[in-house]
Amino acid sequence: MAVKKYGITWWGQQWLKAFTDISDANRLPRGRTYANTGRAKNIEINQNKIKADVQGRNPRPYKIKIDIPLFTEKEKEKVTSLIQNNPMFLSQLLNRELPPTLNDACAKEGVHIFPKSWREFKASCSCPDWAMPCKHLASVIYLVANEIDKNPFLVFQLHGFDLAEALEKANVGVVQQ
Numbered sequence: 001m002a003v004k005k006y007g008i009t010w011w012g013q014q015w016l017k018a019f020t021d022i023s024d025a026n027r028l029p030r031g032r033t034y035a036n037t038g039r040a041k042n043i044e045i046n047q048n049k050i051k052a053d054v055q056g057r058n059p060r061p062y063k064i065k066i067d068i069p070l071f072t073e074k075e076k077e078k079v080t081s082l083i084q085n086n087p088m089f090l091s092q093l094l095n096r097e098l099p100p101t102l103n104d105a106c107a108k109e110g111v112h113i114f115p116k117s118w119r120e121f122k123a124s125c126s127c128p129d130w131a132m133p134c135k136h137l138a139s140v141i142y143l144v145a146n147e148i149d150k151n152p153f154l155v156f157q158l159h160g161f162d163l164a165e166a167l168e169k170a171n172v173g174v175v176q177q
Contacts, residue, residue, distance in 0.1 A: 004036050006142045011098040011114075012149035018115040019133070019141060027131060031138020040064075040139040048160045050144060054136035056127060062136045067122040070160040071111070078109045079156070080166045090167070098152035113155055 007013040019028060034040060034054060041061065043052040048068040053061035071079070082105050083089045092099040103113050115121065118133055118141075125136045133141065148154050156163040 004032075006032065006035070006145045007149065008146075009098075009149045009152070010100060011103075011152050011155060012145045014103070014114040015145045015148050015155070016141070018120070019118050019138065027133060027135050027138050030135035031133070032142055034135055034139035035142040040136075040143055043140060043143060045144070045147070045154070045158070048158055050140060050158075052140045052143075054125075054139055056136060063126040064137055064140050065122075065124045066137065066140065068115070068158045069120060071156075075111045075159075076161050076166060078111050079106060079161070079163065080170055082106065082109065083163075083167060084170055093152070093163075096152060098155065113159075 007016040039055040041053050041055065043050065048070050050064070050066040050068075052064040054064055055061045082102065083093065086102075086105070089099055089102045089105075092102075098113075106113050123133060123137050125134050127134055127136055129135070144154075144158075153163055
């Protein structure tokens with residue numbers, strides 16, 4: 001079986017970086033194995049909520065729920081303004097690239113695009129494992145990293161912020177997701 005890579009882009013890596021400090025380092029490799037073997041299914045992303053089913057040892061898949069903190073209106077305005085005032089940000093976003101300098105500029109404004117720690121999420125799994133995140137949650141986190149690699153706008157969507165719509169309303173340009 002070929003080893004799949006997760007977090008290929010720098011922004012996908014930033015997403016996964018929040019999970020490097022978990023107390024049981026074995027959770028991540030086991031979660032990656034679950035992701036590689038297709039055990040995570042029916043992944044739904046609706047704004048800042050992620051739901052999925054992950055097949056474990058039991059016949060019934062475990063139910064996964066992850067909530068990412070929403071951006072405030074002020075945070076959304078700051079991000080939109082930063083992009084409006086820097087054509088390079090917009091240019092790179094139009095090429096489906098998330099410029100690291102936009103991430104830095106947002107951080108200076110107190111807006112964190114990426115989680116600093118997995119503890120920022122509200123997450124639950126119906127499995128009996130006490131660890132957080134469990135291997136089932138970790139598998140979904142890896143698969144979401146792949147989606148973020150493909151579409152950096154998803155990082156904003158996960159905070160309840162439709163960046164493309166905000167830029168269009170601000171007459172910054174038409175952005176297709």
